[in-house]
Amino acid sequence: EADIYQTPRYLVIGTGKKITLECSQTMGHDKMYWYQQDPGMELHLIHYSYGVNSTEKGDLSSESTVSRIRTEHFPLTLESARPSHTSQYLCASSESGRANSPLHFGNGTRLTVT
Amino acid sequence: DAKTTQPPSMDCAEGRAANLPCNHSTISGNEYVYWYRQIHSQGPQYIIHGLKNNETNEMASLIITEDRKSSTLILPHATLRDTAVYYCIVSPANAGGTSYGKLTFGQGTILTVHP
Numbered sequence: 001e002a003d004i005y006q007t008p009r010y011l012v013i014g015t016g017k018k019i020t021l022e023c024s025q026t027m028g029h030d031k032m033y034w035y036q037q038d039p040g041m042e043l044h045l046i047h048y049s050y051g052v053n054s055t056e057k058g059d060l061s062s063e064s065t066v067s068r069i070r071t072e073h074f075p076l077t078l079e080s081a082r083p084s085h086t087s088q089y090l091c092a093s094s095e096s097g098r099a100n101s102p103l104h105f106g107n108g109t110r111l112t113v114t
Numbered sequence: 115d116a117k118t119t120q121p122p123s124m125d126c127a128e129g130r131a132a133n134l135p136c137n138h139s140t141i142s143g144n145e146y147v148y149w150y151r152q153i154h155s156q157g158p159q160y161i162i163h164g165l166k167n168n169e170t171n172e173m174a175s176l177i178i179t180e181d182r183k184s185s186t187l188i189l190p191h192a193t194l195r196d197t198a199v200y201y202c203i204v205s206p207a208n209a210g211g212t213s214y215g216k217l218t219f220g221q222g223t224i225l226t227v228h229p
Contacts, residue, residue: 006157035219043158043219059218090157100146100165103217105157 003027006091006106013081014114021076021109023091030096032074033103034058034066037088049074050096081113118202123224126196132189134223136202139183144206147178148217149187151198151225158201158219161187192227199224 004025013019025032034047035058045058049068063085064078074093078085090108095101119137126132138147148163162169162176164185169176175188189196201222 042221045218092157100148100163102148102160102163103150103158104160107157108155110155 004106012112025093029093033092035090120223132192134187145204148203153198
């Protein structure tokens with residue numbers, strides 16, 4: 001059973017608010033990822049990290065930012081939320097020392113910006 | 115990364131085997147085949163992966179053709195809880211490569227298991 005947690009599970013906020021989506025894992029994984037998924041659509045990688053102080057942008061452009069100060073924590077921040085940010089955000093992690101290590105996903109944060 | 119092609123939807127009777135095909139005709143020699151599934155409103159769940167040999171675990175079996183251009187995920191005794199979107203993904207497994215772990219999820223196959 002994967003130990004990766006995302007909070008909040010659901011979030012409804014107004015336009016212009018700053019929000020941070022939390023993601024924590026207790027498996028000691030170096031690699032962590034953020035994916036964005038609209039209902040019924042594909043997952044798109046928006047950020048990833050290969051370890052502490054490492055962050056990279058993913059394949060899909062995103063106005064969000066991430067930080068990786070601790071191995072277990074990979075928060076995602078939106079400085080000024082807009083309705084176009086309404087989506088599901090999925091966090092994942094994987095081992096770095098083992099080739100073809102699978103991704104472990106959290107259950108996501110479903111964000112609605114009104 | 116190699117692109118995959120999956121049927122958009124499939125049906126299966128409860129208790130029967132579900133065989134989900136995936137075409138990856140442009141797969142490279144160092145690319146693995148991964149299968150994940152996503153049950154409604156949850157995060158994707160890893161199922162199985164393989165390079166060239168057939169693989170089996172407690173969840174499923176993976177059959178990869180000899181030329182590696184296609185594969186089949188087999189759920190031997192499907193249950194209603196196996197209803198989900200199933201994703202077939204190919205990706206390099208080089209732990210030192212920048213593409214490692216950055217899986218590209220396509221549309222997947224919606225598997226519906228009915229009583």
